[in-house]
Amino acid sequence: MKIERITALYWSATGNTRQATVxxxxxxxxxxxxxxxxxxxxxxxxxxxxxxxxxDEFVVVGAPTYAGKLPNKILPDFTSKLVGKQTPCAAVVTYxxxxxxxxxxxxxxVLQKNGMNPMGAAAxxxxxxxxxALAAGRPDEEDLATIxxxxxxxxxxxxxxxxxxxxxxxQADAPYYVPRGMDGQPAKFLKAKPKTDMxxxxxxxxxxxxxxxxxxxxNDVAAVPGxxxxxxxxxxxxxxxxxxxxxxxxLSHVDMLKQHFADSITGRKKISFYI
Ligand SMILES: Cc1cc2nc3c(=O)[nH]c(=O)nc-3n(C[C@H](O)[C@H](O)[C@H](O)COP(=O)(O)O)c2cc1C
Ligand code: SF4
Ligand code: SF4
Numbered sequence: 001m002k003i004e005r006i007t008a009l010y011w012s013a014t015g016n017t018r019q020a021t022v023x024x025x026x027x028x029x030x031x032x033x034x035x036x037x038x039x040x041x042x043x044x045x046x047x048x049x050x051x052x053x054x055x056d057e058f059v060v061v062g063a064p065t066y067a068g069k070l071p072n073k074i075l076p077d078f079t080s081k082l083v084g085k086q087t088p089c090a091a092v093v094t095y096x097x098x099x100x101x102x103x104x105x106x107x108x109x110v111l112q113k114n115g116m117n118p119m120g121a122a123a124x125x126x127x128x129x130x131x132x133a134l135a136a137g138r139p140d141e142e143d144l145a146t147i148x149x150x151x152x153x154x155x156x157x158x159x160x161x162x163x164x165x166x167x168x169x170x171q172a173d174a175p176y177y178v179p180r181g182m183d184g185q186p187a188k189f190l191k192a193k194p195k196t197d198m199x200x201x202x203x204x205x206x207x208x209x210x211x212x213x214x215x216x217x218x219n220d221v222a223a224v225p226g227x228x229x230x231x232x233x234x235x236x237x238x239x240x241x242x243x244x245x246x247x248x249x250x251l252s253h254v255d256m257l258k259q260h261f262a263d264s265i266t267g268r269k270k271i272s273f274y275i
Pocket of ligand 1: 127229
């Protein structure tokens with residue numbers, strides 16, 4: 001199989017998935033000595049367009065794990081806007097040190113349904129968007145080096161046209177993980193939205209520009225009239241640290257995650273690779 005170009009396409013609200021996906025794509029391009037490009041699929045204006053791929057290119061598709069699956073509000077764009085022609089590809093999910101549950105299986109199935117030909121996959125433990133206490137600083141240099149190494153295996157399979165029969169853990173159609181609070185009961189924070197500390201905010205508008213849901217009012221950034229998926233892009237991108245969540249159920253879930261899935265409890269989780 002002759003590959004003419006590598007694309008790293010990612011949805012990434014707080015940057016982890018971008019890093020992991022780009023590392024794999026770049027390493028593939030270097031090893032195959034072909035051009036490399038990125039498609040940042042995070043913002044609504046890019047997700048509205050169809051992204052079509054040919055059989056002689058290779059695409060690395062990346063998404064984070066939300067509630068054990070792909071982010072549900074973004075899933076329709078993954079299913080309807082990526083179109084392959086038996087295009088070889090790799091699936092990358094990131095997750096915040098709890099579990100990737102069924103997200104990789106779901107991404108794999110979505111790619112197959114879209115006419116792509118997934119050959120390899122990775123699930124990468126990364127800093128949890130909700131808190132730095134889980135997988136802090138990851139993906140780090142060690143992770144990125146391991147990912148680059150994985151590119152060599154993919155290249156061997158691609159160049160040699162090896163038959164692919166990969167078993168991805170999980171079930172594409174499994175239900176979502178139910179977040180729990182410190183009391184062990186379901187933590188209901190579906191309607192939670194970020195607050196803004198107006199004594200810090202200088203109305204720069206960054207949060208409104210980078211919200212993947214276009215949910216923040218550009219003219220009044222304290223207002224969130226749209227749907228919030230709790231991605232934390234606004235919280236982590238605000239240069240004045242003015243955005244925060246104070247919903248009690250949300251905070252209780254974060255405390256539960258810290259109690260059970262902090263690095264000190266889980267140890268350093270390894271990246272899972274499949275080929
Ligand atoms: C709404 C939401 C739900 C999440 N659900 C899970 C989960 O079920 N399991 C897990 O380990 N991490 C979970 N995470 C953590 C993210 O998967 C992780 O931080 C990911 O690397 C974020 O990717 P990004 O930086 O590309 O946005 C969740 C994060 C968010 C914002
Ligand atoms: S990014 Fe922060 S400082 Fe800028 S408008 Fe948003 S809340 Fe205000
Ligand atoms: S408002 Fe919600 S969806 Fe938009 S960036 Fe902030 S956390 Fe993400």
